[in-house]
Amino acid sequence: MxxxxxxxxxxxxxxxxIALNLKGLDYAPEVVWLPTGEQAGEPYRQVxxxxxxxxxxxxxxxxxxxxxxxxxxxxxxxxxPLLPPDPAGRxxxxxxxxxxxxxxxxxNNLRVLKYLRGPLGQPEDAVNTWYRHWCEQGLAAYEAELAAGAGRFSHGDAVTMADVCLVPQVFNAQRFDVDLSGFPRLMAVHDACQALPAFARAAPGAQPEASDPRLGG
Ligand SMILES: N[C@@H](CCC(=O)N[C@@H](CS)C(=O)NCC(=O)O)C(=O)O
Incomplete structure (x- = not known):
């Protein structure tokens, strides 16, 4: 498996x-505990x-x-398929x-935020401002791209790799309180994706480790 x-x-x-679910592929999840830095330890670096x-x-x-x-x-x-059949579409x-x-x-990756907070000594509000700045700037460009060529999803009426990237990015944006009210096309695509079981089953809140007591609350 x-x-x-x-x-x-x-x-x-x-x-x-999301992609594994869209393809109907079973998989065994192996959780790497990012909050404790397990990803940077030698055992995982061997992987x-x-x-x-x-x-x-x-x-x-x-x-x-x-x-x-x-x-x-x-x-x-x-x-x-995650990509359309024509070269221009792909x-x-x-x-x-x-x-x-x-x-x-x-x-906006974890290691970048940690570097801003740690070695660069930036306060939490500056780190959040950094996060929102790059997220908003990128999503504004995505929104503009959707003005030409979106259908129900980012590229026509079939789910593609673009949607597979968009939904997790919106999750990140919402986590950091990015204002998404100016991105109606992108949010309509996001909502259409979220209605699909493949996306719902992949959501962070649907993963077993989301309720791990180590997270608190
Ligand atoms: N370009 C890589 C990015 C992978 C990546 O940055 N993963 C993040 C989680 S989304 C991570 O492991 N971060 C750990 C860290 O920053 O220490 C990919 O698309 O797979």
């Missing part, structure tokens, strides 16, 4: 959980030298980087996915 190193709040792992989740294990294949994993799953399991979907995965997410 496929094995996924994951953490409920990891939006990169969330992308992969993923970057010390980041997700990692997918498929027999003797070990893959990191969520977008590479999505493309791998799409090639191995072509049903419910390029557009990839560009929307990369807008999030390359130009929003890395700026």
């Amino acid at each position: 496929l094995k996924l190193y994951t953490y409920f709040r990891s939006s990169a792992a969330y992308r992969v959980r 993923n030298p970057q010390g980041l989740v997700p990692t997918l294990i498929d027999d003797d294949v070990r893959l990191s980087q969520s977008l590479a994993i999505l493309e791998y799953l799409d090639e191995r399991h072509p049903e419910n 390029a557009r979907v990839r560009s929307l996915a990369l807008l999030i995965a390359c130009d929003i997410h890395p700026l």
Whole structure:
């Protein structure tokens, strides 16, 4: 069976959980406890030298980087494709996915926020301002992109890799109180995705570790 190193709040792992569900693939989750820094410890670095989740294990294949994993799953399991059939469509979907995965997410990753708080000595409100700035700027561009070419989902009326990236990014934005009221198209796509069982089952709150007592509250 496929094995996924994951953490409920990891939006990169969330992308992969959605894709696995869309493809109807069973997998064994292996939780990497990000709050205690398990991802940076030697045992997990043997699995993923970057010390980041997700990692997918498929027999003797070990893959990191969520977008590479999505493309791998799409090639191995072509049903419910994550990319459209035409080259221009595929390029557009990839560009929307990369807008999030390359130009929003890395700026706001846990290790970046920790570095701002720790070595750079930034107070919590400055860190949150940083977070919201990059998130809002990126999502504003996504919203503008949707003005040309959205349907029910980010690219027409079928779910694609773009939606698989968008929904976890909106989860992150909501967690950090980003004002999403100016992004009606993007939120309509988000809501349409959330109505699908594949997305609902992948949601952070639906993962068993979401109720782990170590999280408190
Ligand atoms: N580009 C990578 C990003 C992976 C990544 O940044 N994962 C985050 C969680 S969403 C992580 O493991 N962060 C741990 C840390 O920053 O220490 C991907 O798409 O898989």
